[in-house]
Amino acid sequence: MxxxxxxxxxxxxxxxxxxxxxxxxxxxxxxxxMVSTSFKIDTQWFSWPPVYFPxxxxxxxxxxxxxxxxxxxxxxxxxxxxxxxxxxxxxxVIATTSTFLAVFFGAIIAYGVSRYRILSExxxxxxxxxxxxxxxxxxxxxxxxxxxxGLLDSRTGLILIxxxxxxxxxxxxxxxxxxxxxxxxxxxxxxxxxxxxxxxxEIVLPLIRSGLVATFLFILILTWSEYLLALIITKTQVTTxxxxxxxxxxxxxxxxxxxxxxxxxxxxVPLMIIGLIIRKHLARGFxxxxxxx
Amino acid sequence: xxxAAVPAASVPSKPAARTRARRHSIxxxxxxxxxxxxxxxxxxxxxxxxxQLYFSFHQWTVYLGSWWEADYVGLDLFKEVLSDxxxxxxxxxSLVFATGSTIxxxxxxxxxxxxxxxxxxxxxxxxxxxxxxxxxxxxxVAYTAEMLLYQSGPINDLISRIIGLDFKPMWLTxxxxxxxxxxxxxxxxWAPFSFIIMLAxxxxxxxxxxxxxxxxxxxxxxxxxxxxxxxxxxxxxxxxVLRFLEAMAEFPKTWALFQGGPxxxxxxxxxxxxxxxxxxxxxxxxxxxxxxxxxxxxxxxLIAIRLLRREKSSLDSxxxxxxxxxxxx
Numbered sequence: 001m002x003x004x005x006x007x008x009x010x011x012x013x014x015x016x017x018x019x020x021x022x023x024x025x026x027x028x029x030x031x032x033x034m035v036s037t038s039f040k041i042d043t044q045w046f047s048w049p050p051v052y053f054p055x056x057x058x059x060x061x062x063x064x065x066x067x068x069x070x071x072x073x074x075x076x077x078x079x080x081x082x083x084x085x086x087x088x089x090x091x092x093v094i095a096t097t098s099t100f101l102a103v104f105f106g107a108i109i110a111y112g113v114s115r116y117r118i119l120s121e122x123x124x125x126x127x128x129x130x131x132x133x134x135x136x137x138x139x140x141x142x143x144x145x146x147x148x149x150g151l152l153d154s155r156t157g158l159i160l161i162x163x164x165x166x167x168x169x170x171x172x173x174x175x176x177x178x179x180x181x182x183x184x185x186x187x188x189x190x191x192x193x194x195x196x197x198x199x200x201x202e203i204v205l206p207l208i209r210s211g212l213v214a215t216f217l218f219i220l221i222l223t224w225s226e227y228l229l230a231l232i233i234t235k236t237q238v239t240t241x242x243x244x245x246x247x248x249x250x251x252x253x254x255x256x257x258x259x260x261x262x263x264x265x266x267x268x269v270p271l272m273i274i275g276l277i278i279r280k281h282l283a284r285g286f287x288x289x290x291x292x293x
Numbered sequence: 294x295x296x297a298a299v300p301a302a303s304v305p306s307k308p309a310a311r312t313r314a315r316r317h318s319i320x321x322x323x324x325x326x327x328x329x330x331x332x333x334x335x336x337x338x339x340x341x342x343x344x345q346l347y348f349s350f351h352q353w354t355v356y357l358g359s360w361w362e363a364d365y366v367g368l369d370l371f372k373e374v375l376s377d378x379x380x381x382x383x384x385x386x387s388l389v390f391a392t393g394s395t396i397x398x399x400x401x402x403x404x405x406x407x408x409x410x411x412x413x414x415x416x417x418x419x420x421x422x423x424x425x426x427x428x429x430x431x432x433x434v435a436y437t438a439e440m441l442l443y444q445s446g447p448i449n450d451l452i453s454r455i456i457g458l459d460f461k462p463m464w465l466t467x468x469x470x471x472x473x474x475x476x477x478x479x480x481x482x483w484a485p486f487s488f489i490i491m492l493a494x495x496x497x498x499x500x501x502x503x504x505x506x507x508x509x510x511x512x513x514x515x516x517x518x519x520x521x522x523x524x525x526x527x528x529x530x531x532x533x534v535l536r537f538l539e540a541m542a543e544f545p546k547t548w549a550l551f552q553g554g555p556x557x558x559x560x561x562x563x564x565x566x567x568x569x570x571x572x573x574x575x576x577x578x579x580x581x582x583x584x585x586x587x588x589x590x591x592x593x594x595l596i597a598i599r600l601l602r603r604e605k606s607s608l609d610s611x612x613x614x615x616x617x618x619x620x621x622x
Contacts, residue, residue: 016408023405024422026481031425033447034437045440050447105329112326116319121605125598130338132594134542136563137583140570141344142337144360164333196322225430227545228563232571242432246549257440264433275428276421283493286486287531290605291493292612 034268038062038261045257061262084263087244094155094240095223098162103216105163106170107178107208111200113171114178115186124172128288131168139232146233153235161229166219169288173218176289177211178204217278218285221271241267345587348580355574363577370581379557380582383565384589390476390561391540397480398536399529402487407517410495427485434482435549439465442474465550468558475547475559479540487532494528495521497611527604527611534597541590562586 037045041058044051066084112118119127142161143152151157181204189199205212230240239247245267248260275282283291349370353363374380405423409416426434441448442464453460464474498521506516522529544563551559553568560568566586570579 013413016413020405020408020419023401024419027426027485028422030434030437030441030481031429033441034433037440046443048445050445050450052447108326109330112323116323116326118323118326121602125602128598129591129594132538132597133587133590134544134563136542136544136566137587137590138341138345140566140576140579140583141341141348144348144576145337145340145344160333160337164337167330167333196318221428225432227430227432227549242430242545245430245432245436248436260436261440264430264436267430268428268433271430272425272428275424279421279424282424282427283489287490287493287535290531290601290608291490291528292497 031268034261034264037257038265040258042258046255061258062266065259065262066266083239084241084244084266087239087241088266090155090238091224091240091242094158094162094238095220097155098159098166098223099216099219101159101163102166102170102219103174103212106167106215107174107205107212108200109167110171110175110178111204114175115183127168127171130165135165135228139229142229143232152233153237155238157233158230158238158240161233162223162226165229166222169219169222169285170215172288172290173215173285174208174211174289176284176292177208177215181207211281214278214281215285217274218281221274224271225267345580345584348577349584351577353577355576360576366577370577371585373578374582374585379560379565382557383560383562386472386560387541387562390472390479390543391537393473394476394479394483394540394543395533395537397476398484398487399533401480401484402489402532403491403529405484405488406491406495409492423488424485426482427489429482431482431545432549434478435546438474438478438546438550466555468555471551471555471558475543475550478546478550479543482546483536483539486536490528490532491525494525494532494611497528498524527607530600530604531608534600538594538597541593 036052036054038061039054039057039059040051041054041056041060044054068083109118113124146152146157151160185203185207186199189203194202225242226240227242227246230243231246234240234243241263245260245263248256248263278285348360348363350365350367351360351363352366352370353360409419429437440446444461444463444466448464449461462470464470502520502524503516506520511519542563543561544567547553547559547561547564548567551564553560553564566579566582569575569582
């Protein structure tokens with residue numbers, strides 16, 4: 001009896017490890033391929049049979065796409081000259097500013113909802129529509145409106161629309177943290193005569209500091225990788241990294257996989273670092289704070 | 294509902310003037326919180342919705358002079374869109390894509406979460422690897438997929454070696470496979486979403502009913518279907534609904550990889566709207582189409598919200614905060 005139980009346990013452990021390992025390979029292989037291609041010399045980007053390990057590994061792709069170092073490449077592949085660094089700066093400014101605005105105003109709204117019910121539950125769900133209706137349905141009028149008021153192709157334009165579309169996440173996620181703060185502290189502050197705004201900024205928000213950081217980093221993932229709105233609102237003056245990457249597609253020079261991969265790694269690594277830092281809060285973020293761990 | 298949330302001091306014996314001042318200060322506080330949100334909606338969303346309505350009823354393309362002088366055409370544009378078979382197929386494709394990838398993400402994510410629910414050696418490493426695809430920028434997923442999936446590329450090469458046969462589907466150029474290819478990419482990209490949600494769900498359901506069923510000698514299979522699954526219902530709804538909505542809006546991968554092709558094989562709603570507006574420059578037709586899609590999506594979202602609201606209270610009690618979070622009404 002105990003023998004069969006041990007056996008059964010061993011079998012179930014084997015099944016578990018093999019299924020998990022299989023998916024781990026599926027999940028990891030494309031990422032491995034992107035990274036390894038970024039270190040390959042140009043004859044190995046697109047060869048038959050495929051080259052699984054860069055041999056010899058080279059930094060030429062990185063030096064070329066990120067720093068415009070043309071001596072590292074055959075001239076036909078040298079598309080860029082330092083543009084990606086400018087795009088990275090744009091991406092950084094746009095993503096951090098819009099995310100900061102969303103979290104700052106989102107947290108204040110969330111406080112109002114949690115403690116003063118400034119939005120009913122029905123209104124809170126209506127707020128989610130800002131996120132749930134696909135942005136494609138408003139991008140055409142948005143771009144015409146932006147061109148009329150001079151926000152097309154500007155950082156401000158993109159910041160404002162990211163602020164608006166990520167606000168539901170910010171409100172819901174910070175509300176889930178504020179709900180966990182006991183009210184006694186605020187009541188004490190009120191009795192001691194602190195104004196409502198002082199209570200928010202000096203008591204409640206500091207108490208949910210780590211939650212605010214998690215919310216900020218979570219929304220940063222969304223704004224950093226956004227594609228559609230950036231594609232339509234930015235033209236020539238302001239490009240973000242995802243748009244910069246798509247410029248490498250269908251160039252007349254043909255497939256420039258190594259260059260694309262070097263750029264892609266640079267876009268993805270910051271995101272992965274952020275995601276791994278807040279891995280415990282990802283479920284809460286994506287579920288608008290409805291699921292917690 | 295206006296005074297419902299006043300926390301402590303609304304005691305009746307206080308002088309009326311003080312209560313009034315207090316109410317006034319709360320009203321000011323509430324409106325100053327809401328002001329930025331209202332300003333943002335008024336400054337961006339309202340004009341955009343107005344323009345969209347305008348273009349849906351006025352025939353204009355970029356080749357015709359000033360847009361504000363466009364001709365009023367009544368419902369013609371809506372008729373044009375609704376009688377356009379390409380639009381109908383785009384609706385079908387979007388629904389198929391969203392349904393298929395939602396189910397795929399859920400099955401993979403739930404299976405992984407179920408296998409990860411109890412602690413075991415190496416769990417943390419698996420968790421880190423499993424969430425990586427979600428932390429990859431969607432356009433990057435598309436371009437990496439192209440590097441992997443061309444006909445003599447590494448994926449076909451690896452599968453051929455493993456199964457020992459020549460395995461050469463044309464993932465990127467066969468019109469019959471193109472949409473499933475994007476679905477597989479969507480599943481690869483977002484199965485981690487279902488995984489983390491279901492893992493959080495499994496961690497939160499009470500242990501006692503499961504232990505009781507085990508003591509009573511129920512099989513794992515029966516415990517799963519009759520105890521765990523019903524307890525997980527709100528989390529399952531959440532995982533399915535949110536994923537479906539995101540999949541309906543999927544654009545970066547489909548566009549970056551296929552631009553709707555080969556032929557019209559991957560022309561989902563977002564792609565067709567994009568093509569109409571930015572490749573054919575039929576702004577008005579695109580606006581009317583957007584309007585119809587917006588109404589369709591509002592319908593879907595309202596159903597989704599109904600489902601979520603129904604499950605929200607069970608979720609709140611699962612995560613044990615409802616009691617002190619809601620102010621005494």
